[in-house]
Amino acid sequence: MRWARDRVRQVQIVGLGLVLAAGVVRAEDLPSFAQTRGGHPVSDLQLLDRRGEPLQILRMNPDRRVLPWVPLEQMSPSLLRAMLLSEDQRFYQHSGVDWSAVASSAWGNLWNTRTRGASTVTMQLAGLLDEDLAARGGRSLRQKLGQAWVAGRLEKRWTKAQILEGYLNRVPLRGELIGVPAASQVLFGKRPGGLDGRESAMLAAMLRAPNASPDVISSRACGVLQAMGQACVGLADEVGAVLRRKPLTVADAPQWAPHYARLALKAGGPATQRSTLDAVWQRHAVQTLRRHLSELAGRQVEDGAVLVLDNASGEVRVWVGSSGSQLSEAAQVDHVLARRQPGSTLKPFLYELAIERRLITAASLLDDSPAQVATAAGLYLPQNYDKHYRGWISARAALGNSLNVPAVRLSLMLTPEAVFERLNALGLQLPETGGFYGHSLALGSADVTLLALTNAYRALANGGRHGEVRLPGIAGSARSRAVADAKASFIVGDILADNNARALTFGLSSALALPFPASVKTGTSKDMRDNWCIGWSSRYTVGVWVGNSSGEAMQQVSGVSGAAPVWREVMLALHAGQTPAAPVPPVGVLAQDTRFDGQQEPERREWFLAGTEQAVIRRSADAPTLSNPTDGAIYALDPDIPPAAQRLRFSHEGRLDDGAVASWRLNGRVIGRGATLDWLPMPGRHELALLDGRGRVLRQVRFEVRGAGLRGPAGKTPGTATGAHVKSQAVAARPSPG
Incomplete structure (x- = not known):
């Protein structure tokens, strides 16, 4: 009791x-059951692809391992x-x-x-x-x-x-493991079921x-x-075996998109997020990049990135930010967002702007000969990648073969400020000014991201309409705005899809030649630090970068050998089993059979803006060009040569109309006639004009002569030379290869 x-x-x-x-x-x-399940504090972000397939597990809480609710x-x-x-x-x-x-x-x-x-x-x-x-x-x-x-x-x-x-x-x-789902995966390598x-x-x-x-x-x-x-x-x-297993990791956790998952984590949202990525293409791009970089072993290249954008929606289908920890010492760096020099990949925007403004057509002849461009620091001497020059060449061939000198001449016609404004309108977000970059901007001297550059190419694919990329945490839309002319964009896209147009540099069987319509451009920055290959079909735009995160130069790796093979394999995978539609020319673009008189270019059917079409392209061999001095040149008198022996030679090439003889006008006064004229140089700044038979100015340049002390006998004060055997003080800037 x-x-x-x-x-x-x-x-x-x-x-x-x-x-x-x-x-x-x-x-x-x-809390209710629904509230408890909905607020389940998982420690890992699970990124799914667009169909719900797991792509990436990313740890958020380092102290607790809690997997999604089962x-x-x-x-x-x-x-x-x-x-x-x-x-x-x-x-x-x-x-x-x-x-x-x-x-x-x-x-x-x-x-x-x-x-x-x-x-x-x-x-x-x-x-x-x-x-x-x-x-x-x-x-x-x-x-x-x-x-x-x-x-x-x-x-x-x-x-x-x-x-x-x-x-x-x-x-x-046990330990950090919270819940049966985490313990089952980590300890036994299987799901709770x-x-x-x-x-x-x-x-x-x-x-x-x-x-x-x-x-x-x-x-x-x-x-x-x-x-x-x-x-x-x-x-x-x-x-004992189970408890000794180290390190504790989630079995079979997908690790295909770590950089994109970090974007999603930074943007916030649920622990399980569905992305716009495609798991099949993402895995293929990762494996392709790693395999190709492994094949380049010994050429000092370890990093790379791949981006695929849907042209219509701006959604990301592939985002590979790095080649991975097995190849790279900077695997955590997202190279899709890292700024690098784009090299020749900026040239298509120059040509589009020049065609849009009707300064050139795709058939216009551009001068591919040595050029000297005056800058505040002296002379800028652009060179082609192979150090060879083709003379007069059509704009189609100049862009297709990625020639540097014609691109710089286009920049002179457009001005760096106009190029800068257009590139920023396309979303490149260049941090300086057009004057800061100067004419080297035409050859890719600014730093850009693979994301921004690929999206700018997507604008060309969409007829010059620029739209934002849809990223995690951004409720983007498919709305876009017209930035470039649709007609000029179509013509540039046609040039970049023309395998014959790039044959001089790349041959007819390069990685750029696909079995379906695709426009593509490669680029290599100064000293081979960066390789790029960016192009589009009617459905997707693909950008590939290859290089070293440290900025070290690669060894004998150009855009066509570094990034282009990866681009090709990704493009083929995107279009497996289907052929993308060929681009449709917009209203206002006309096709014209065109032949070139006196040029090494075959007759072809060329695209023109309405009103600019030409059936015959001729270049007058008599058109005079001023070969010396160059605009902005600076000359110094040589103190070791007697004044009477020093001369500066003025010269021009080509003949004037009707066989007339050119005249030379210096500082407003005619000082002689003929194809050449030796002038006794005087210190100071001068303006020289080349005149035709009627006294009209054909070419005009400005240059400067600087005095020098004469070396007299020992013990005597040197004087100032009045004659001149001149030495050019030009500053040469090494161009970026195409």
């Missing part, structure tokens, strides 16, 4: 404690059985607190601060949902009472299945003491297995 009175007194005290605990946790403060029906039946045998055998009979367990285990076993005892799964879940009720070095009596009260409330608001599901997804298991009886028994043993020794875990797991009617033979060795 005394025993019964003690139990009644204990129950009365428990009841009083539950009343007190009710003041700690109110019923309305309890529904109860996707848990192994063996796991459910083992867990209930270990923790709560009367789970389906009690209403949150197992009072029969309380009676059988006595007061201390339920309320002891250091034992779990008769704590039910529901009570344990209460501690997982409310930090104030969680154990920190053992539960206090207040926490135990609070858990019991909350457990009763949970049983009224949640179903048994929901309680089990919540518990298995939130319970700590694939756990067998022995694995389930191990996890069930960890529930009571997550960080117990292997011997304790093995002993408890054996007890669970025996309760399930299974033998324990070899279990201790299995437990």
